[in-house]
Amino acid sequence: MPRITRENLAEVVDGIDWDFLQKFVEVGGKQKAELDRLSKRPPSSSSHASLEEQINSRCQTALIGFKMQEMAGGGLTARGPGAGRFPPVQGGMLDCLNQLKKIVIDDYNASQRSQRTVNYKKIPVLLKRVRSLLRIFYDCQIGQKAHPDLLLCDWPQVFDVGLELHKIALYLSLDRPRLLAVMDGAGAEFETFVLEDPFDVGQYRLIAQALQEAVAKDEEADDDDRMDAGEVESKAGGDLAAHLMGWFYGDLHTALILNEPDGNEKEKKWARKAMKRLVFWSTNHVMRDVVGDSLTDAMKPIYWYKEPLIRFCQAGGMAALIGDWVNSSCQVLCEETLKDLPDECWENQTKKSLAAITKELQYKVAHESSEIVVTPIFVNAMYNMYRHYGISPFSSAGRQEGRDDPVLFYYLQHRIKKEGLGMNTKSDWRKLLQNYVDIPKSAERRYHWENCTISIKWDCLEFYGCNNPACPEKKALMDLRKRRVRGVRVKEVEDRLDKWGSRCPACSACGETAYCSPTCQKEHWPTHKPICVKKRKDRKK
Ligand SMILES: [Zn+2]
Ligand SMILES: [Zn+2]
Ligand SMILES: [Zn+2]
Known part of the structure; x- marks a missing residue:
C-alpha cells in the first residue's frame, strides 16, 4: 500500500481541512490521555477532599467529552429556542435546574444547621419538567415541528443541562445522608422517577430500531435496505434527550448499588431495583447507543471496587464492562x-447475559485484529465461560443472527465438538485460540460463507468460493445473479451457489486459497505461486 501523505490523500478526500484535522488529532490525543487518567480509581486520600472538590473532579470527564464534541461540531452545543432572557422565564429549563439546585444543595445544607424542613416533594415534579422539555426540544428538532413549550427551552447550550443534572446527582451520590434525606423526603413519586419509569428513548429511536431489526431478520435484505435503515438511524441519533439524562440516572443508580451492603431495608430494596435497571441499560445495545458515555461515566465506581463489581457482574452486567472496554471514555479502566x-464474576450468568457477553467479545475482535483473542482477557473469559456453562454459550454465539460476525464462536464450538477437545486448562484455550488466529484464509472465508444469509451470499459472491478470477462457475453464478428476482427463490440455483461457496478444496500446500476444480487451480498458479511459497516458509519458522 502506498504511504498516505497530505498530497495524495487530498486527491481522494475533497475539501479536507488539514489544519483542523491536525489540531483535532493533536488535541484528541491529549484529551484521551486525560480521560484515561481521570477514569482511574481516585486514591483513598481524596476522600478528604471537600464535597465540592470531589464533584468538580468527577465532572471533568463530561467536560472533556464536551470539548471534543464542540470541536467536531457535535449536537451538544445546541442552543434552546428560548435562550437569552434574563431573569430566566418561570417554569423554563434554567428555572427548574436552579430550583433543583436550591433544594438539593442550599436548602439541605440549611436544614443541617437549623431544624428547618425542606420541601423535597418538588424534586420529582421539577425533574419531570426537565425530562419533558428535553423530549419536546428533540421531537421538534428531528420532526421539524413546533411546540409552544419550545420557549421554555432556554439553555445557551444543551450540554449544560446534562452537566447540571450530573452535579445535582453527585451531591446526592457522594453524600449518603443527603441522598437518604432526599429519597425519604421526596417520597414515592421520586422513587418511581428514578427506579421505575420506563426509559423514554424517543419515537425516532424506536422507529430506527424497529427498522434495523426488520432488515436484520429479512433473509433477502440487500445493501439498499441496509443503507435506508442506516439513514433513519443516523437521523434518530441526533436525539440526545436520553443521553443528557444519563448522568443523573447513572449517578443515582450507582450510589444506591454501592450503599447496599450496610444499608437498611429500604436501601436494600432501592439497590435491587437500581441494579436491575443499570444492568439492563448498560448491557442492552439499543440503550447503550442511546445513553452512551454519560451512563458509563456515571458507572465508573462500580468498575473501581471489587465488591460492587462482583454483584454487578453476577446480576448480568459483565457485558457492559466488556462493551466499555471495546469503546468508551474509560477503556483503560475497563x-x-x-x-x-x-x-x-462468572457465577450466576444466564443464557441472556452470556449472549450479551459473547456479543461484546465479538465486537472487540471486529474492532481489533484477531490476535486480540490470545490475550489473557480473552483466554480467561473463554476458559471461565466454558468451565461454568459448557459448550452452549459458544454454540449460541456461533449462530447469532443479524449484523454480528459469529465466526470466532462458530470456529471454537466446531473444533471442540468435532474433535472432542477437553479444554480443561487455560493453556488448552490459549492453544485453540492461537489456532483461530492462524486459520488459513480459505477456511476463514468458508466459515464466513456458512454464516451469510442467502442475499449476502449473492451480493458478495466475488469474495468467496473459488479464488480463480476467471473461474467459469463464478461467471455462471454472476450471470444467474443478474437474472435473480427478489422474492423468487429457486432451490437448484441456491444449492449450486452454496456448493460452490462451501466446497472448494483449499490449496494443499498453503491453505490460503481454494479452487472449485484442478483447472481453476492450474490457471491461478502463476499468480498464487509467490504467495504460496512465502506462506510455506513463514509456517516453517
Ligand atoms: Zn464476516
Ligand atoms: Zn473455479
Ligand atoms: Zn498455495
Whole structure:
C-alpha cells in the first residue's frame, strides 16, 4: 500500500481541512490521555477532599467529552429556542435546574444547621419538567415541528443541562445522608422517577430500531435496505434527550448499588431495583447507543471496587464492562478491571447475559485484529465461560443472527465438538485460540460463507468460493445473479451457489486459497505461486 501523505490523500478526500484535522488529532490525543487518567480509581486520600472538590473532579470527564464534541461540531452545543432572557422565564429549563439546585444543595445544607424542613416533594415534579422539555426540544428538532413549550427551552447550550443534572446527582451520590434525606423526603413519586419509569428513548429511536431489526431478520435484505435503515438511524441519533439524562440516572443508580451492603431495608430494596435497571441499560445495545458515555461515566465506581463489581457482574452486567472496554471514555479502566477480574464474576450468568457477553467479545475482535483473542482477557473469559456453562454459550454465539460476525464462536464450538477437545486448562484455550488466529484464509472465508444469509451470499459472491478470477462457475453464478428476482427463490440455483461457496478444496500446500476444480487451480498458479511459497516458509519458522 502506498504511504498516505497530505498530497495524495487530498486527491481522494475533497475539501479536507488539514489544519483542523491536525489540531483535532493533536488535541484528541491529549484529551484521551486525560480521560484515561481521570477514569482511574481516585486514591483513598481524596476522600478528604471537600464535597465540592470531589464533584468538580468527577465532572471533568463530561467536560472533556464536551470539548471534543464542540470541536467536531457535535449536537451538544445546541442552543434552546428560548435562550437569552434574563431573569430566566418561570417554569423554563434554567428555572427548574436552579430550583433543583436550591433544594438539593442550599436548602439541605440549611436544614443541617437549623431544624428547618425542606420541601423535597418538588424534586420529582421539577425533574419531570426537565425530562419533558428535553423530549419536546428533540421531537421538534428531528420532526421539524413546533411546540409552544419550545420557549421554555432556554439553555445557551444543551450540554449544560446534562452537566447540571450530573452535579445535582453527585451531591446526592457522594453524600449518603443527603441522598437518604432526599429519597425519604421526596417520597414515592421520586422513587418511581428514578427506579421505575420506563426509559423514554424517543419515537425516532424506536422507529430506527424497529427498522434495523426488520432488515436484520429479512433473509433477502440487500445493501439498499441496509443503507435506508442506516439513514433513519443516523437521523434518530441526533436525539440526545436520553443521553443528557444519563448522568443523573447513572449517578443515582450507582450510589444506591454501592450503599447496599450496610444499608437498611429500604436501601436494600432501592439497590435491587437500581441494579436491575443499570444492568439492563448498560448491557442492552439499543440503550447503550442511546445513553452512551454519560451512563458509563456515571458507572465508573462500580468498575473501581471489587465488591460492587462482583454483584454487578453476577446480576448480568459483565457485558457492559466488556462493551466499555471495546469503546468508551474509560477503556483503560475497563481493561485493567478485566485483567484482574475476580472469578466469582462468572457465577450466576444466564443464557441472556452470556449472549450479551459473547456479543461484546465479538465486537472487540471486529474492532481489533484477531490476535486480540490470545490475550489473557480473552483466554480467561473463554476458559471461565466454558468451565461454568459448557459448550452452549459458544454454540449460541456461533449462530447469532443479524449484523454480528459469529465466526470466532462458530470456529471454537466446531473444533471442540468435532474433535472432542477437553479444554480443561487455560493453556488448552490459549492453544485453540492461537489456532483461530492462524486459520488459513480459505477456511476463514468458508466459515464466513456458512454464516451469510442467502442475499449476502449473492451480493458478495466475488469474495468467496473459488479464488480463480476467471473461474467459469463464478461467471455462471454472476450471470444467474443478474437474472435473480427478489422474492423468487429457486432451490437448484441456491444449492449450486452454496456448493460452490462451501466446497472448494483449499490449496494443499498453503491453505490460503481454494479452487472449485484442478483447472481453476492450474490457471491461478502463476499468480498464487509467490504467495504460496512465502506462506510455506513463514509456517516453517
Ligand atoms: Zn464476516
Ligand atoms: Zn473455479
Ligand atoms: Zn498455495
